[in-house]
Amino acid sequence: MATATASLDIPQSPARVWQLISGFGSLPDWLPCIPESELSEGGRVRRPTNQDGSAIVERLQAFGHEARSYSYVIEQALFPVTGYLSTLRVHAVPGRPDVSRVAWSGTFTPRRCE
Template sequence: MASTSVSRVVPASPHEVWTLIGGFDALPDWLPYIPKSTALEGGRVRRLTNPDGDVITERLVGFNEAERHYSYAIIEAPFPVDGYVSTLRVHTVPGHDDIAEVQWSGRFDPKGATEQEVVDLFTGIYADGLDALHRTLAT
């Protein structure tokens, strides 16, 4: 199983960051790559649409409000992987109330691509996403 993880320090308190990103259906609020999200099954499943019209369906598999993180699995997507599970987590930065560290990580089995190709794909998606989050919070 392959994995990758990307972290960014962002200019907002952990509470402010979690308020923005902690809702499982909140990706369009901060991630330009996902302009549309439809909640299904009482909010436990989200159907995402990217700008090209591709559909990505994901299921919430873990959620912890107090620790500010959630995990999800891909049900359907145009990505060359099986067994994909990802976690989005907000960390406090000791001694700083006005910033937070956000970590986006995932593990998966490559399917029809090399491990390095898939690691590079998701490393880029996570990095671009966290850069977009930083820009959203900086405005």
């Protein structure tokens, strides 16, 4: 199993950043490479489409408004991975109430291309 992580500090309060990114279908509002994201199954499944028109299917697994986090799995994608689970979190930066840390982490198993 492989693990990947990334984080970014943003000069805005955690509440403001979470307000922008907490919607499971809100990717087009804050991620420029995703111009479209369609929700289904009552907002628990999203189908983000990238700039070349290819899409993946992701399912929300957990959502914590108070914890400012959500986790999702990829059910269908063009890239070779299985067992994909990611979590997106917004944290306060200690001592900096005006700065947020957005942290993304993911685990997956690379699949051999044939």
